[in-house]
Amino acid sequence: MRFSVLASGSSGNAVYVETDEHAFLVDAGLSGRKMEELLVSIDRSMKKLSGILVTHEHSDHIKGLGVLARKYNVPIYANAKTWMAMEHLIGKISIDQKYHFDMESVKTFGSLDIQSFAVSHDAADPMFYVFHENGRKLVLITDTGYVSDRMKGYIKGGDSYVFESNHDVGMLQMCRYPWSIKRRILSDVGHVSNEDAAVAMSEVVEQKPTRIYLSHLSKDNNMKDLARMSVTQTLESCGIVTGEFINLYDTDANKSTQLVTV
Template sequence: MTLHYSVLASGSTGNAIFIKTEQTRLLVDAGLSGKKLEQLFAEIGEHPGQLDAVLITHEHADHIKGLGVLARRYKIPVYANAKTWFELDKLCGKIDGEQKFHFERGQTLTLGDIDIESYGISHDAVEPMAFCFYHGGKKLSMATDLGYVSEKIKGILRGSQVLIFEANHDVQMLRMSRYPWNIKRRILSDVGHLSNEASGEALAEIITDCTQKVYLAHLSQDNNMQDLARMTVEQILKAEGVPVGQQVTLHDTYPDRPTRLVAV
């Protein structure tokens, strides 16, 4: 009983995560064009027409860009909470009512042989959420697009073998960037995105003895670098006594290509 996954794409230009077992195939978010998503699926030997469901975290374009096309083309069931659906109906074009399902924050849903726990996050969307996936005694959790990590969220994420976790920006790069101040203020706020430092500090309290892999996700292409994010998080974790490189390994994600399809 294995749970396979691939971060198809992650970053400010588009986000999508693929999760599968022998029976069930799920996509979390569809933030790239339908054509690009099909290409990313092909790179890991999969096809979107085999999906059992798409789960949507929130309505921002980098998470839903290809949703309408994908849902209509392959008749895939889509799950989102009621407030997010209100926004999706305006942004994604017509999706058949028979494909639309509600999945609220704080609920647990079973799709095929995967149990999915949803939880609320702090981000400037109408009702953003993220998910933990359970199968065969294994737990994979994701947490991106959150301005800060509450104690409640840390508790939800503990006990995960795999974490897909935000490390969006380097604070100094962001402050020195050409972004307008209102955009900088939004990113740095409690409803914005996690910095590399905040990511490392939160992970130090989330990682447990069973944690094996951490994927640093949703990196800004303007205000971060993979090496910098990894180095910053690694330094913080080592300072806190986390056995990075031994028990726990850090992994990159990419805005335009998938990570390898591997098992938890």
């Protein structure tokens, strides 16, 4: 199993996951053209996709979805409430491309099992995914106001994580956002901070080689160096030293990460 974080941030999100038999996008939050360019940058093509898995209907996760679905006739997977919330946003999609992926269920594609789980975000029915193949586990978890014990049960023991580290609380409190926006981000249906993300990580990572990609960083209220420093310090305060088994990696809003094996 291999993956690349094609883009991650306030302006758009997408992750590519493949096995020898199948290839998937999780979300398509940039324009169709930009999504094509990002796949080309890792030497992959939209024409080879087995499907696009949707997490929720916010524009930074579905901006290019309709265009790509129509151009490449690719199957789209989402739960029923997400389909209802996004249908008027993505344009007409052929009925034979619409697939339901129920919350907290598993779909199998050859050697790959994809498991969905609920997160806490202000969308219709947001969910993220865990990919299992040959005893290896890739976890995607962003767009959640907190990480519950139930979520931790799904994501514990991953070999690689794409983990939200959205904001620095101090920067958010001092920024020019209206208080209503700040309150939403800080709420249980908003986004997790650097420190809260790290505390959750400390409760799910195991003492084995693990890659953690810090993702969905706010362009206004976070910085890569700050996120890495905050997560590192918080993990260390929880007794986990990075750089030995646990390694942190950056993501970018406009550039894909290297395609790596889980």
